[in-house]
Amino acid sequence: MAVNLSAPSAGDLRPVPGLSIGVAEAGVRKANRKDLTVFLLEPGAAVAGVFTRNRFCAAPVQVCREHLAGGDIRALVINTGNANAGTGEEGLVRARATCAALARQLGIAPGQVLPFSTGVIMEPLPLDRIEAGLPAAIADARPDHWLRAAEGIMTTDTVAKAASATVRIAGAEVSITGISKGAGMIRPNMATMLGFLATDACIAQPLLRQLAQELADGSFNRVTVDGDTSTNDSFIVMATGKAGHAPITSLDSAEGRVLKEAMLQVSRQLAQAIVRDGEGATKFITVRVEGGRDAAECRQVGYAIAHSPLVKTAFFASDPNLGRILAAVGYAGIEDLDQAGIDLWLDDVHVAHKGGRHPAYREEDGQRVMKQAEITVRVGLGRGSAADTLWTCDLSHDYVSINADYRS
Template sequence: MAVNLSAPSAASLHPVPGVSIGVAEANVRKANRKDLTVFLLEPGASVGGVFTQNRFCAAPVQVCREHLASGDIRALVINTGNANAGTGEDGLVRARQTCIAAARLLNLAPEQVLPFSTGVIMEPLPVDRIEKGLPAAIDDAQPQHWLRAAEGIMTTDTIAKAFSRQVQVDGVTVTVTGISKGAGMIRPNMATMLGFLATDAQVDARLLPALAFELAEGSFNRATVDGDTSTNDSFIVIASNKAKHAKITSLDTPAGQALKGAMLEVARLLAQAIVRDGEGATKFITVRVEGGKTGAECRQVAYAIAHSPLVKTAFFASDPNLGRILAAVGYAGITDLDQTKIDLYLDDVHVAVGGGRNPSYREEDGQRVMKQSEITVRVVLGRGNAADQVWTCDFSHDYVSINADYRS
């Protein structure tokens, strides 16, 4: 059960002019399953992307990087069921075959197609099935198919993830709509498993890489379920450039800020949705670290807390076993940390002061917060003025069950 996350309605998802989406059943791994999704972009769209920093990056990630560099992207092809990762040279060939097949059907060059795969690692991609499924996916393409796409890219997700916002840019209403997927192997480093965000706003193509990076930094790169950075993380930002306002040539203008704000809001909702649907999650936890010397050290401490199996199981049990949080702060790797300056809060409850238990802290107050489904852990390091936060979930029996059974 995802934490405070309900399925999106198709009506809540505004189509993005210039972007059509189609879904088909290609039997990639299992029959009777929508496992192949295509995005078709009208001419003139700009695309930016950020990808996993895992050195074992999947074949489609390598091909995406190449194709994005050559520009003028017109189609995205996404399969579930098989990640085409840990597949060596053969995997690269198969990712390219996917692009060639789609390009032939769409009368494009293969470099104009971006391939994405998610699913089991280290098994050969059944590219013949993808080729056979592509005509049906392309025939299905419609601007209003965002919900179908959100469903089409799910793997262990229990719920589809899609959000949409509209915002005024230069007096013109523009749309931002996005989808994401992912529930395990989630500690995005540059991007999440898969996230796609599109707007019809007009944005200078040269801004797209920086925009994608900044959006990922403020959203997917702050989410972690299990600390496992995937081989396939990909986050793609599309501007179809159909809206009738003056083209945005800088993100620092009022128009640029308005658009970026709306895109960041959707990206955050998508990233948080992945954590809310984290494998076995029963709680959504924000770990905020303040008073650090740098943002990087705040994140270092926040991730140590967010990845501690002991902290995560205590959240699952609603047990205010807060020493486990202090222990994680201590081993986070800040060698000159002064434990006597550290304060800890659970929501509004001041648990530890100066590195020790707050004399006025009462166990029942900690217990009250721990029973909530949304909890903010706040650590104050007392070293400086930097702050940052990450989002995570608890660690339950279901996490073990899901991951012990995923392939079998």
């Protein structure tokens, strides 16, 4: 039921030189589904990551942080069907054993492997099945297997999520391709449940860490489905350095700005795809908050609107019960907010002005917008010049059904 979202074709996704991807069916939770994916990087690649702020983070997140601190990452291993979260010390043992198993196959050190898991929490990771599936995943590795990887990391997703772009940097053509997964338990507060973005641009490791954070902040940190921050959120950025241009040494340079903007566009496409495929979603909603004193308070108000079950169910019902939005603005936590400065629009319809119903507003105009599959909510705070934008979806009966049946 994804909102204006269809799966890409394999031909839409550009290979990234210096990287190959393999996918296998390991039976991690269910038989006959792609559930084990490996990314294989040639020597010299730079890798950076941003991870969940959930203090109850999964074992693979903890191991990834350890291994990234050592640098020189050569491989990623991703399983679906099991989150390896809430599994204590044994979860760490199994995450590290997964890295060691892939390292043996590739002739590299275990610390050069990053592990990722997604699925059910508080169940032991089936290490034997993962180890048994690794040879097939490695044998499957090809540069053009991005779509297979997008399918291989899905859980409750209904559509594979992947995107590509190309730019020219210092006369060289640079490729950018990424995949993401997620449909529920989404308020990343860092990245998304799982996201992987690669480029063959030449960029140093320290700068890539800065770039990864800025990409997350401009895309995945602007989406929410249900307000729940996962235990496993991971966003990984890889730069293979195969494009051949002079290394980028600053994101403020002309080349740095070109690369960042292109990667940000792909990241936003992947992040918005998660919202469009939100569990049970029927509408894609842009929340734009303007006139704040700073961007942080604009986001604070935006998330209050985007997380409100009353607002989200009103959108599902196409019911212009828009006082719910004003109420969310009011409880967002801005203590000195003056309601007399508040304006509210639905697309082009001016609903509220100076804290009250706009004289020209008619409910039939509000309902016309509410029936659309894509809607923009715009709020003016009347406090300054800052603005920010979030993306969310409605809340339907199917969301409850999907999550009630998740483990069956």
